[in-house]
Amino acid sequence: MKNYLVTGGCGFIGTNFVRRVMMTQPGWRIINLDALTYAGNYGNICDIDGNGRHEFVKGSILDEALLKRIFQENELSGVIHFAAESHVDRSIWGPAAFVETNINGTFRLLQMSLEFWKSNAVAPDFRFLNVSTDEVYGSLGPTGYFTEATRYDPSSPYSASKAASDHFVRAYHRTFGLPTLITNCSNNYGPYQFPEKLIPLMILNIINEQPLPVYGDGRNVRDWLFVEDHCDALIAVIEKGAVGETYNVGGNEEKTNIAIVNLLCDTLDSRLGRGSGNSCRLIKFVADRPGHDLRYAIDAMKILQELGWSPKFSFAEGISRTIDWYLENTDWVSSVVSGEYQRWMNINYSVRK
Numbered sequence: 001m002k003n004y005l006v007t008g009g010c011g012f013i014g015t016n017f018v019r020r021v022m023m024t025q026p027g028w029r030i031i032n033l034d035a036l037t038y039a040g041n042y043g044n045i046c047d048i049d050g051n052g053r054h055e056f057v058k059g060s061i062l063d064e065a066l067l068k069r070i071f072q073e074n075e076l077s078g079v080i081h082f083a084a085e086s087h088v089d090r091s092i093w094g095p096a097a098f099v100e101t102n103i104n105g106t107f108r109l110l111q112m113s114l115e116f117w118k119s120n121a122v123a124p125d126f127r128f129l130n131v132s133t134d135e136v137y138g139s140l141g142p143t144g145y146f147t148e149a150t151r152y153d154p155s156s157p158y159s160a161s162k163a164a165s166d167h168f169v170r171a172y173h174r175t176f177g178l179p180t181l182i183t184n185c186s187n188n189y190g191p192y193q194f195p196e197k198l199i200p201l202m203i204l205n206i207i208n209e210q211p212l213p214v215y216g217d218g219r220n221v222r223d224w225l226f227v228e229d230h231c232d233a234l235i236a237v238i239e240k241g242a243v244g245e246t247y248n249v250g251g252n253e254e255k256t257n258i259a260i261v262n263l264l265c266d267t268l269d270s271r272l273g274r275g276s277g278n279s280c281r282l283i284k285f286v287a288d289r290p291g292h293d294l295r296y297a298i299d300a301m302k303i304l305q306e307l308g309w310s311p312k313f314s315f316a317e318g319i320s321r322t323i324d325w326y327l328e329n330t331d332w333v334s335s336v337v338s339g340e341y342q343r344w345m346n347i348n349y350s351v352r353k
């Protein structure tokens with residue numbers, strides 16, 4: 001059995017990842033360390049916790065004593081590092097938490113990994129995977145793609161903090177030899193995504209007939225990837241990726257924000273038996289995000305050619321599954337749209353008139 005420390009395994013991608021590992025990797029055991037911030041939810045994984053292959057630990061990646069205990073008690077084959085503050089708009093309102101978790105937290109994990117790796121107290125095939133973002137590359141114009149060689153040029157405090165974490169990861173490989181890997185992935189969507197992000201926010205607001213706040217002119221472009229495909233890419237990188245390398249991961253599904261919102265309106269009008277064009281009247285163009293990147297698009301040839309990964313889900317298939325999930329999981333939705341969620345909605349949207 002291989003033991004992996006997964007950080008942030010109760011957030012959106014982390015939850016999907018540990019659930020996917022339970023189904024597809026019978027030889028893996030996961031220690032899931034999550035601080036359960038507003039974005040983490042124990043209920044996401046409680047059904048698999050304690051099954052012999054999944055152990056939940058509530059705590060922070062900033063807690064050195066806790067990290068030490070986890071490394072001492074488990075001969076780790078790797079660290080798969082998801083834990084982060086992940087929302088760009090929150091990083092504009094309060095950047096300090098992003099520096100603390102994304103930079104200092106990653107540094108603590110690297111330092112602990114290095115200590116145990118140097119003293120041979122980890123498995124011989126030990127690897128540290130930093131789950132990062134395409135936002136480190138900044139913004140594209142109307143053409144071109146991000147490759148692994150694109151210069152880092154982050155725009156938001158969030159992307160700057162993720163860029164810093166990537167730099168530390170690379171530095172720990174080059175300076176100390178720690179076996180690290182980095183993935184830079186485009187926008188994910190799917191089950192368990194906290195409804196502060198574009199797709200789940202719009203799905204819930206359409207269902208509840210609330211305004212649909214589109215930033216700026218709605219022409220910003222994102223490259224969308226169904227979360228299950230991202231999880232499979234991460235498993236491929238851990239198993240087959242070359243140490244010290246970076247892999248871009250993307251869906252090859254570029255969409256403008258307004259196209260997505262229109263699609264969600266039409267699909268939900270039809271699923272909910274509402275008249276055609278009913279929900280589009282809720283669209284409201286609001287003040288833009290400061291420093292809003294125009295376009296992200298990933299060139300994912302390296303991971304295809306070297307590791308054989310490509311996405312299995314088209315956007316049409318993935319979005320249909322996502323809409324179904326939010327319509328079916330009303331208890332989950334009720335559990336996350338509590339006090340903190342309302343507070344955030346007021347902060348972010350009351351000023352976007």
Ligand code: NAD
Nearest residue numbers: 008010011012013035036037039040060061083084086188
């Ligand atoms: P998320 O906000 O949904 O989840 C983050 C998780 O980290 C939560 O469970 C939270 O409780 C936990 N966490 C936060 N601070 C912690 C700490 N100090 N110690 C332990 N746990 C802590 O984020 P997500 O969308 O699932 O993203 C996961 C990772 O993937 C992030 O590193 C993000 O930068 C990266 N990423 C996300 C996307 C995307 O589209 N969502 C795309 C590319 C990369």
Ligand code: DAU
Nearest residue numbers: 086087088133134135186187196197198213214215220257
């Ligand atoms: O590209 C990967 C990144 O994708 C990840 O690293 C981040 O963690 C993740 O949050 C996501 O960042 P974005 O800023 O692209 O995602 P978000 O869902 O916040 O916004 C997507 C687009 O929709 C963006 O252009 C802003 C716009 N938007 C967003 C919200 C929340 C709106 O127009 N209205 C909204 O209310």
